[in-house]
Amino acid sequence: MTASARNVADLVRASAHRGPKHVALVDVTTANSYTWAEFDSFVDREAHRLVDAGVEPGDRVVVRMPTGVAFCAAVFGVLRAGGVLVPAGPGQPARELQRLVADSGARLLVGEGAGADVEVLGPPVLAPGEPFEAVGAGEDLAVLGYTSGTSGVPRGAMLSHRALLANVDQCGALRPAPVTAGDRVLLALPLFHVYGLGPGLLQVAGAGATGVLLERFHPDGALTAIREHRVTAVVGVPPMYQAILAQPVQRLREDLATVRLFTSGAAPLAVGLLDAMRQAVGLPVYEGYGLTETGPVLTSTLVGGLPKAGSVGWPLPGVELRLVDTDGRPLDPDEDEPGTGLVAARGDNLFSGYWPDGAHGPDADGWFRTGDVGYLDEDGDLHLVDRAGDLIIVNGFNVYPHEVEQVVCELAGVAEAAAVGVPDPRAGESVKVVIVLDEGAVLTEDAVRDHCADRLAKFKVPAVVEFASALPHSPTGKLARARLRLPLG
16 A cells, blocks of 8 residues: 555555565566565665765756666656656657756756756666665655647646655556556556556556566567566557557467456557457456646546446546536536536646646646546546647637547548648638558548548538658657648658
């Protein structure tokens, strides 16, 4: 249990006390594994190193390394030392890294810092250290998580120890539990992203489970790791499951034989993927939903226990959720068809506003509007329609990109499609669709428009149709629509 944990790094200490000889982390790349007692001592050593380097409570420390045990030691070392973790992607362009360092006012960078205007420390040394008593707790800032910036400039969401620990508890209260002490969890997600960090690494630490660390996801390597390390739980994103399903079914049944639970988040599961996984290996994929600002998980189909195509489930225990209009007024639940609204949430897992002044956080009553548009079905399951910022307004009429994309994807040969709004001198905005075709497939702009005209209202039919070899995605597979509003080329 994490109820007594006050600093996020206390999750590691508690697991070391409960099961000192239980394997904490397995590094697939190096084939090394470490117990919770060993890893806890690595974290102590790193906390001492950071303090010796001048880190004081509240100082921001950027951690920029590939997924591995050293990355994990750096994360918990920063938190135990009282610093504020600023996770950064190892492949992040120098310009973006510089902006993150400048915006956060980072005191130090641990790992790869070439080109950054900040003092750089090398990766942590994986060796025992003298005990270090954790500094910081509760409302103290623990993580400054920069949003993906798919619809604008990334902003730092201020996540306290309270928020992150609350979400570990909320997820841990689910039945079946996403992670138990006996689980071996594949961590192939980018751990610098809040989804890999929270439901991945922190959940493993909270349960005292074993994390199987894969530096980068590749279906062949992932399936081999799952088989060799007898993985029982997979924390994934839709592109991972899509890639796994492209492998021969017989191999999937053999390599995934030890897995009891598949979970997915960060982006919507493609239509049909649920059934495809069920048919292939006899297990569904449980889908969840959340944001950096919500620490991160808000809902999961694990809550109701029934995966449902297109649904992200019910709120976690301790999370309240409601639909509101653009003024923040709750939609009337007594109406027969309340329709779509903005998703608003309340719970101890919510952030403390955006860096540096806490602006635009939860309101006086604790509610935060997520910026996502959704509706509740007759079972109370949440279905997401789109990001509010992705809404296309044509002559005053709302067009949800997802609706257009679904219709376009009905066409034979379409591998992926994305709809965005582009400026239009007469209508304000018009719909632009960018399409990725299957290899060898042929499709014309006119064929796309004709197909849409038969199935969509006139104002929803794409005015611009473009073809691309690939669509831009965030590290967790979320579509980066903002880049598609620009002409291709």
